Amino acid sequence: MHGERARALLERVTIELAREGVSVVRKRDVPLQRWIDRALRVITFGAMRSYLTDYVTTIGRTIYLPEGWESVPPGRRWETLEHELVHVRQFARFGLVGMAVLYLLVPLPMGLAWCRAQLEWEAYRVSLRCVAELEGLEAARDPAFREEIVRRFSGPDYGYMWPFAASVRRWIESELDAIERSLAVK
Numbered sequence: 001m002h003g004e005r006a007r008a009l010l011e012r013v014t015i016e017l018a019r020e021g022v023s024v025v026r027k028r029d030v031p032l033q034r035w036i037d038r039a040l041r042v043i044t045f046g047a048m049r050s051y052l053t054d055y056v057t058t059i060g061r062t063i064y065l066p067e068g069w070e071s072v073p074p075g076r077r078w079e080t081l082e083h084e085l086v087h088v089r090q091f092a093r094f095g096l097v098g099m100a101v102l103y104l105l106v107p108l109p110m111g112l113a114w115c116r117a118q119l120e121w122e123a124y125r126v127s128l129r130c131v132a133e134l135e136g137l138e139a140a141r142d143p144a145f146r147e148e149i150v151r152r153f154s155g156p157d158y159g160y161m162w163p164f165a166a167s168v169r170r171w172i173e174s175e176l177d178a179i180e181r182s183l184a185v186k
């Protein structure tokens with residue numbers, strides 16, 4: 001997928017992460033991450049079973065990679081790392097305890113996690129911009145991609161953090177319009 005350019009962008013974000021002192025490690029190698037996987041299975045009644053295999057997670061200045069990361073296309077890896085870099089900066093802004101409280105508890109751990117939704121939305125805005133930059137606006141506007149994001153906010157992946165699909169769709173639409181305007185003035 002967009003071979004040369006994708007690899008260059010991946011290289012760029014990798015250098016940026018190293019410069020910011022971010023460690024990038026494998027999730028399964030870290031006992032705490034395996035414990036989180038088990039805890040998520042319990043609290044979501046088994047709905048969340050793919051924490052170790054499908055999700056990249058950032059805690060503090062460490063990015064934890066899932067299985068099979070190397071076989072993910074370079075463009076997708078770049079988009080993901082740019083998303084995670086937003087979370088690294090959120091941890092720098094709010095601190096480890098501040099982030100944990102905001103991300104996990106406010107106002108509720110599940111079902112209505114407004115702060116988590118806002119922190120994720122800041123990162124998903126970057127995801128949308130990355131897709132538009134590398135794959136084009138049409139790809140960013142792809143309904144399948146939009147619904148994937150909607151599902152992440154309203155479904156079990158992040159504990160039903162903002163279960164109002166229509167409002168998530170509106171955020172995405174307005175962000176896409178902003179991206180389109182910023183591309184038009186370039």
Ligand SMILES: [Zn+2]
Pocket residue numbers: 083087120123
């Ligand atoms: Zn995220």
